[in-house]
Amino acid sequence: MEEKKNKPINKPIKGKVILSGEIVCKTGLHIGASDAGLSIGGMDNPVIRDPLTKTPYIPGSSLKGKLRSLLERAMDKEFDKKGGSGKSVIYRHECSKASCKVCRLFGSSSKDNGNIPSRLHVRDAFLSETSINELSELEEGLPYTEWKEENSLDRITCAANPRSIERVPAGAVFEFEIVYTIEKEEDLKDDLNNLQAVLKLLEDDALGGGGSRGNGRVKIEIKDVLVRKKEHYLEGKDEIKVELGGDDLGTSVEKVYRGS
Structure with a gap:
């Protein structure tokens, strides 16, 4: 029996587009970490922190996942x-069609249709030096963050269920970088316009947890x-x-890419 050959895949790199800028917190930002070993002073909902500097940061996976959604x-x-399991079951779109504007930009993994590697690399976003200096002077008892007290109410008994949440305060600035791989020149304009559109959409949505309660409003x-x-790389x-x-x-x- 003749061995079935895999269909060849062409994944060229024709260049890179590097976008860099700032994510400015307009309200407090909460991107959570595991409670295990990270809770400070009994904090119910700690933020994720760099293990070396202890400064909060925005994981690239969190930003990319929100943009894709x-x-x-x-x-x-x-x-x-x-995907996921138990209470963490999530549903997402993943069709693995080359014509899908979501899957070709953010990537896809499918047993039926194969993998589409992401054209986007979203780096972790770290606090700017200015924000680190400003937040180090907070008198909240937490390094670089604030402690917000919240209450949820039982609709029948009116019993209060207090909880605390750690947030990066409004005014903090994170520096971000997103790298787009140019694979097909004909997709360049459309892909980057979709990325720009979804960055604008995020400004009218929320990043991180508690968006419906006022957290996570950002300016990009x-x-x-x-x-x-x-x-640039080869020559x-x-x-x-x-x-x-x-x-x-x-x-x-596109004007720069085709005109250079």
């Missing part, structure tokens, strides 16, 4: 894949956009800075 919903995708400011074609050619003006992100980057 918002794009799935904005594009009215079916949540057709089940893109400060710099760089295009590094593959010749040492210069990177190109994209001037952000009246055009949308995708159009601005």
Whole structure:
């Protein structure tokens, strides 16, 4: 019997687009960590922290997951894949079709249709040096964060159930970086415009936990956009800075990429 050959896959790297900027907390931000070994002074809901500096940060996985979820919903995708277990069961869209704007941008893993590696690399976002200095002077009893007391009420008995939640205070600034891999030139404009749209959508939604209770309102400011074609890596050619003006992100980057 003739051995079945795998279909060849072409995954070129034609360049990278590097977006960097700031995530500014307009209200307190809570991105939680495991309670095990991380609770400070009996805190019910601690934030995730860098184990070396003890400063809070935004994991790239949390930011990427939120952006993907918002794009799935904005594009009215079916949540057709089940993940997690127990009380942590989640549903998400994952079709693994090359034509799917969500899966080609954020990646997909499917036993039936194969894997689509993500075109986005979302780095962990760390506090700016200015915010570290400002938050180190807080008198809240917690390093770099505040302690917010909340109450949930039993609708029948009116019994209060107090709880505490740790938050990064409003005004704190995180520095972020997102790297987009250019695989198909014809997708470049569309992919980056979808990324820009979902970053704007996040500003009117919430990042982290407790968004419906006032947490997690953020402002996202893109400060710099760089295009590094593959010749930058292979031949040492210069990177190109994209001037952000009246055009949308995708159009601005495409002009630089095709004109260079």
